Every structure is written in structure tokens, then in C-alpha cells.
Amino acid sequence: MDLLAFPSLLSFPAGNRDFHETNIKPSAARARKRFPCLANTHPIQIEYNELDLENKKQQLLSAIQDTQRGLMTSSHQRSFIEEALVSLETYHAAAPFDLGKLDGTWRLQYTSAPDVLILLESAATFPIFQVGQIFQKFECKNESDGGIVRNVVRWSIRNLLEEQEGATLLVSARFSIVSVRNIYLQFQEIAVQNINISEELQALIAPAILPRLFLSLQILQFIRSFKAQVPVRNAGRQAVGGLYYLSYLDGNMLLGRADGGGVFVFTRAQPLV
Helix, strand or coil, rough: CCHHHHHHCCCCCCCEEEHHHHHHCCCHHHHHHHHHHHHHCCCCCCCCCCCHHHHHHHHHHHCCCCCCCCCCCCCCHHHHHHHHHHHHCCCCCCCCCCHHHHHHEEEEEEEECHHHHHHHHHHHCCCEEEEEEEEEEEEEECCCCCCEEEEEEEEEECCECCCCCCEEEEEEEEEEECCEEEEHHHEEEEEECCCCCCCCHHHHHHHHHCCCCHHHHHHHHHHCCEEEEEEEECCCCEEEEEEEEEECCCCCCCEEEEECCCCEEEEEECCCC
């Protein structure tokens, strides 16, 4: 498997661009020039009360509830979800970033991005492959202009690894604020870690090789501590990056739109360990 394919698959901003390492962070003016449809958008702030806002959020969550994170949706459902998204995005639309509020772990509830849906489709097509929870983890507390974001995918292979969370795929990037709601991502590395083999595989290996106690203390310790890391570069050895538009943010919900298409709905999750 070519791990260099994963940035476009898992980075969420589907329309990634390639930039030289020495010129990674574009200015707000350059970002607005290259992506006018995103950077120059200044939605009108409307008056609202907290009850209206909570109702809008519940309408969106109800609309995406039975979609299997976006995998199973009709054209009518997608239209209804888009209306609910746009309705919610008008709240706090002109407010600047609150990095303290963005900091933390967010669980993916819905997406229309092909780069992510292909993972869910693969799991639906090949039952041996399982995709568990998908998270975005922002590390930007006490920062003023950016931080680190990690895209976390829990996955497994049936009968070989533990159910749903047999291993973790981690795509890490640095991000910087380029306008009121746009951040620029510079991808750094892809890692596979936290491998937990299934009880069935342990039972198969242990009697045939070594006493169970030695296997548990030596082989399993090695497997669980194993981590494979691959730097994210294109064929020209350039860093990979792209814009990500955060269209709504509050204490328990995050909405995003990828530069190349696709929407994302996240809700606040417990910190990852």
C-alpha cells in the first residue's frame, strides 16, 4: 500500500495544493487572491438567541443521524443537510477564531468529502476491513495564530486486530490562520501506531512459538510499541498543503468545508490518550 496516497485520502481538505517548504505559509492577501470564493466571503451576522441556536444544531444532528457518517444518503437527504448546515453557519459567522475553543478532540459525525467516504465505502465493501471512529485533534491552546492538527482514524482487520480499534492511522499537520475563518494546513507525516492484535491471533501464535507469558511480555510489548512514520512529500520533495474553511465553531460543535469540496460535521469528544 502506498502510504503517500493517504494525505489526499485523510487530510479532509480534498483540494490540497503543493508548496515548497521555504514558502509554506501564505499571507492572508495571497490566500484571498488564490481562493476568493473562500477568503473574501464575509457572511452577514444575524441576531439570535441561544434557544434558536440549539434548535438549529439539533436539526442538523437529526438530519445526519442515520447516514452512517455520510455513507448512506440520498440526494434529498444531502439537500436537506446542506440547508441545515447553511442555516447554522450564519451564527457567529463574522467572529474571529477562538483557538482556545478550537483546541481539543472532535469526533466526525458526517462528511460528504470523497476522500473520507472512500474509507467508509471500503469497509462496507470488504467486511474484513473495519473503520472505527475518526477524529480531528487540534493542539492550539494559548496560541495566537495557529497550532497542530492531527487527523486520527481508528481501524482494524477482522480476526487479526482488535475490533474497530486494532490500530491507529495518524496524519499530522501544522496550521496557521490566514483569514477570519480559513486556516492553512502544512502536512508533516503519516504514522501507523497503537497496534493491538486480537485474542484469536494471540491464541494462535502463543502455543506454536513460545510460552504464553514470554509472548505477552516480549512480542506483544514490541507490537504495541511499534510505530511506522512516513514524511508527507510529493514526487518533487515538496511539502503538501491546503486550505480548510471552519464555517462554525462553538463549545461542542465544529463545521468545516474543504477547499476542493466536501463538508464536515464534528462534535466535541473526550481527549484521546
